[in-house]
Amino acid sequence: MEASLNGSKTATIVARAQALFDDLSFASAREWKAAAPGRKVVGYMPIYVPREIIHAAGMLPLGIVGGGDQLEVIHGDAYYQSYICRIPRSTIELGVSGRLDFVDGMLFPSICDVIRNLSGMWKMMFPNVYVRYFDVPQNYRDDIGGNYYVNELTELMHHLGELRGQPITDDELRHSIAGYNENRRLVRELYSFRAQRPWQAPAAEVYLALRAGLVLPVEQHTEMLRDYLAAAASEERPRRDNCRIVLTGVFCEQPPLNLIKSLELAGCYVVDDDLLLVTRWLTADVPTEGNPLHNLALAFLHQSESTAAKYEPNLKEKGQHLVRAVRRSGAEGVIFACPSFCDPALLERPMLQHVLKDADIPYIAFKYAENSGQMQPIREQAGTFADSIKLWSGT
Amino acid sequence: MTTTIVTPKAAPAKEVEKDASMVKQKEMMAAHYDRLTSAPQTGEKVVSTFVPGNLNELTMCFGLLNNLPEVNAIQNGLRRTSGAFVLEAEKIGHSEDVCTYVKSDIGMMAKGNIAPNGKRFPDPDVLLLSYTGCFTFMKWFELLREQYKCETIMLHTPYMGDGKITPNMIEYMVKQLKDEVIPTLERISGVKFDIDRLREYLKKSATAEDDLVHVLQSAKRKPSPIDAYFGGIYYIGPIFGAFRGTDDAIDYYRFLREEVEARLAAGKGPVTPDGDMGKEKYRLVVEGPPNYTNFRQFWKMFYDEGAVVVASSYTKVGGVYDFGFRHDPEKPLETLAEYCLGVYTNRSLPMRIDMLTNYVNDYDADGLLINSIKSCNSFSAGQLLIMREVEKRTGKPAAFVESDLVDPRYFSAANIKNRLESYFQMIEQKRAATRAAA
Numbered sequence: 001m002e003a004s005l006n007g008s009k010t011a012t013i014v015a016r017a018q019a020l021f022d023d024l025s026f027a028s029a030r031e032w033k034a035a036a037p038g039r040k041v042v043g044y045m046p047i048y049v050p051r052e053i054i055h056a057a058g059m060l061p062l063g064i065v066g067g068g069d070q071l072e073v074i075h076g077d078a079y080y081q082s083y084i085c086r087i088p089r090s091t092i093e094l095g096v097s098g099r100l101d102f103v104d105g106m107l108f109p110s111i112c113d114v115i116r117n118l119s120g121m122w123k124m125m126f127p128n129v130y131v132r133y134f135d136v137p138q139n140y141r142d143d144i145g146g147n148y149y150v151n152e153l154t155e156l157m158h159h160l161g162e163l164r165g166q167p168i169t170d171d172e173l174r175h176s177i178a179g180y181n182e183n184r185r186l187v188r189e190l191y192s193f194r195a196q197r198p199w200q201a202p203a204a205e206v207y208l209a210l211r212a213g214l215v216l217p218v219e220q221h222t223e224m225l226r227d228y229l230a231a232a233a234s235e236e237r238p239r240r241d242n243c244r245i246v247l248t249g250v251f252c253e254q255p256p257l258n259l260i261k262s263l264e265l266a267g268c269y270v271v272d273d274d275l276l277l278v279t280r281w282l283t284a285d286v287p288t289e290g291n292p293l294h295n296l297a298l299a300f301l302h303q304s305e306s307t308a309a310k311y312e313p314n315l316k317e318k319g320q321h322l323v324r325a326v327r328r329s330g331a332e333g334v335i336f337a338c339p340s341f342c343d344p345a346l347l348e349r350p351m352l353q354h355v356l357k358d359a360d361i362p363y364i365a366f367k368y369a370e371n372s373g374q375m376q377p378i379r380e381q382a383g384t385f386a387d388s389i390k391l392w393s394g395t
Numbered sequence: 396m397t398t399t400i401v402t403p404k405a406a407p408a409k410e411v412e413k414d415a416s417m418v419k420q421k422e423m424m425a426a427h428y429d430r431l432t433s434a435p436q437t438g439e440k441v442v443s444t445f446v447p448g449n450l451n452e453l454t455m456c457f458g459l460l461n462n463l464p465e466v467n468a469i470q471n472g473l474r475r476t477s478g479a480f481v482l483e484a485e486k487i488g489h490s491e492d493v494c495t496y497v498k499s500d501i502g503m504m505a506k507g508n509i510a511p512n513g514k515r516f517p518d519p520d521v522l523l524l525s526y527t528g529c530f531t532f533m534k535w536f537e538l539l540r541e542q543y544k545c546e547t548i549m550l551h552t553p554y555m556g557d558g559k560i561t562p563n564m565i566e567y568m569v570k571q572l573k574d575e576v577i578p579t580l581e582r583i584s585g586v587k588f589d590i591d592r593l594r595e596y597l598k599k600s601a602t603a604e605d606d607l608v609h610v611l612q613s614a615k616r617k618p619s620p621i622d623a624y625f626g627g628i629y630y631i632g633p634i635f636g637a638f639r640g641t642d643d644a645i646d647y648y649r650f651l652r653e654e655v656e657a658r659l660a661a662g663k664g665p666v667t668p669d670g671d672m673g674k675e676k677y678r679l680v681v682e683g684p685p686n687y688t689n690f691r692q693f694w695k696m697f698y699d700e701g702a703v704v705v706a707s708s709y710t711k712v713g714g715v716y717d718f719g720f721r722h723d724p725e726k727p728l729e730t731l732a733e734y735c736l737g738v739y740t741n742r743s744l745p746m747r748i749d750m751l752t753n754y755v756n757d758y759d760a761d762g763l764l765i766n767s768i769k770s771c772n773s774f775s776a777g778q779l780l781i782m783r784e785v786e787k788r789t790g791k792p793a794a795f796v797e798s799d800l801v802d803p804r805y806f807s808a809a810n811i812k813n814r815l816e817s818y819f820q821m822i823e824q825k826r827a828a829t830r831a832a833a
């Protein structure tokens with residue numbers, strides 16, 4: 001980790017997160033499962049699933065976000081044409097190569113047609129796994145979308161109860177909600193810490209720390225976040241003359257870690273992003289009193305992130321979340337990084353750009369794939385962007 | 396994603412005698428475009444909406460005229476104007492990677508929004524976002540809303556991920572219809588909703604749907620009197636477009652059924668742009684939309700070889716009627732929900748595989764051909780698995796060609812022709828092997 005101090009507390013934490021990131025056989029999740037009889041693991045893809053319900057069943061929610069740039073895709077390409085993004089083929093590769101053979105269930109959230117269709121493929125290819133396409137409402141009225149969603153959640157809760165052989169109780173769910181509330185609070189704290197002092201919490205480190213939350217039990221991850229925050233706040237690191245940008249479009253297929261590092265090396269501190277949104281999808285604490293499924297549903301309807309896969313009913317609100325992210329984090333520009341062939345990100349992009357233009361916020365855009373190797377063009381583009389921002393701001 | 400009645404500009408090799416259904420269809424389309432483009436003068440209100448999950452019976456209850464952007468993209472594909480529109484959209488910031496229907500539509504708007512009759516399309520009074528079977532629809536109408544700044548209604552159709560329609564899905568959709576879609580349409584149109592009027596239209600839909608199914612299933616006979624893909628695209632135009640629930644649609648499908656029955660009685664094959672097709676040599680099931688920019692050239696590659704398409708999935712994107720679903724006036728809102736939920740692209744991949752396997756078996760086809768569309772994730776993601784699975788289940792060879800709907804840059808005639816030729820050879824080999832084994 002370039003920005004870490006050797007032997008420092010942050011370096012130790014980041015090294016652990018990096019090891020989890022590098023491990024394409026999911027050893028830590030396997031160990032967790034093997035540690036007690038009857039344990040089960042339920043995988044989920046981007047963009048959001050209520051991990052609380054999986055946790056409440058005593059299971060480990062395992063985030064699957066493709067194979068990255070280190071996985072050799074041997075079988076996956078036989079399932080996808082060249083004009084389809086990369087995450088489904090590397091995910092299929094993870095499955096076909098046996099790397100996910102310990103996973104008992106897979107949830108495919110409603111994000112796009114590719115992941116939607118992958119849910120059916122998974123059903124056919126892995127018939128012994130519990131597979132569910134996880135639909136969410138695009139109608140945000142409590143009595144319409146809310147009712148629908150509560151019923152969907154009830155069904156999921158019922159299925160997971162069946163999978164473990166014992167129904168999930170409301171108290172178990174309340175307990176899990178509390179655990180994830182705490183985790184999300186720390187994620188938000190980390191984001192606001194980075195927005196204030198991005199040199200103290202480099203984007204690649206923050207990403208790795210977040211990414212660890214996809215494979216670790218939430219309690220351990222919360223611990224890791226707490227430790228990282230404390231360590232990052234206490235270690236003084238050199239401050240560069242970088243500009244501050246919001247990175248957007250990276251909500252599904254992951255950019256290579258090198259890409260994230262390259263942005264900062266090129267002169268852009270990432271002060272907010274839409275990476276791994278599941279870790280902070282719900283933007284406020286979910287109440288732990290009352291009906292837990294209703295609480296999860298209401299949080300989804302009224303206190304959740306905005307992204308391309310979610311309908312924005314109000315034209316005036318369209319894209320404002322990005323403007324707010326820029327203002328909140330004190331960013332000076334936006335970098336659109338979208339996966340190649342990603343309809344949601346690429347169709348959303350012009351609308352967001354119009355909103356930024358109206359708000360006088362500069363931006364640049366490029367595409368990537370999870371296995372993009374050449375960072376030079378991106379580095380140059382980001383470098384020029386950083387220079388021009390400095391020029392505009394008269395520094 | 397849809398299909399329509401088409402009147403391509405490129406002159407056919409020879410004039411084909413027009414059947415009553417074709418004449419009728421042409422008149423219906425022309426009249427519809429005239430009504431649409433004169434809406435600013437007549438004061439009629441316009442709703443833009445999508446083909447899969449379109450609620451024609453409902454919007455007619457409010458006297459709204461429907462404009463279907465997918466149909467306009469197809470028209471532009473057939474008229475060879477879509478290529479320039481796609482480029483225009485890319486010039487103004489749209490990615491080369493995304494759905495070309497969207498770009499054709501946006502490019503057309505940027506270039507004056509001219510309808511096939513040469514007059515300007517009116518701006519819609521409302522965008523009815525029937526969000527069924529494709530995520531791109533949502534982005535598409537958000538993009539249009541940005542331009543037109545008009546009211547937009549979302550009707551969210553859940554996906555049949557588990558291969559079934561649940562009571563929760565129906566209830567959700569009916570509630571959206573009752574509490575959001577209908578009240579908003581009432582407000583915009585100034586017309587009060589009358590459920591009996593809806594029932595009347597639904598009854599008419601069911602009558603036309605019966606005749607359509609009869610026509611599509613005539614392809615089970617040998618030789619097939621229809622081509623259920625290239626020809627089928629003409630046949631589904633009225634029912635997928637602005638005419639479901641109208642007397643015009645009833646008349647059209649009655650004419651069509653009579654014509655197909657006459658062809659059956661005479662032992663004739665399908666009509667092609669070059670007249671009656673020659674001897675039927677290959678019977679295919681096709682998955683995926685066609686290419687529109689080279690539609691005739693594409694079709695010719697089939698009929699020149701004696702290949703007829705006996706069933707296709709594309710002719711089910713605006714509604715799947717051949718497994719028994721009919722619009723039901725007895726439960727007007729529920730039936731609209733069921734219709735939306737059941738369209739082809741809203742069906743899970745295993746359902747799609749079952750359907751295509753059934754088609755190969757029931758229509759006694761020689762195999763499955765997939766035309767994979769570069770810019771359509773809804774159809775294309777997963778098609779390679781579909782191909783292998785249908786091949787395995789039916790024991791019949793399958794093949795894969797690639798093109799695009801309305802972007803001419805992705806139509807490679809030589810490639811497709813080569814692949815088709817090898818496919819027909821594979822079928823011959825398979826037949827020889829079966830004969831030898833018998």
Ligand code: SF4
Pocket residue numbers: 085086087088111112113114115252253339341342343344345
């Ligand atoms: S990268 Fe985009 S298109 Fe691909 S699976 Fe993710 S959201 Fe869908």
Ligand code: SF4
Pocket residue numbers: 396397494495496497528529530531532740770771772773774800
């Ligand atoms: S992605 Fe496919 S189904 Fe969706 S609008 Fe485009 S062509 Fe139609």
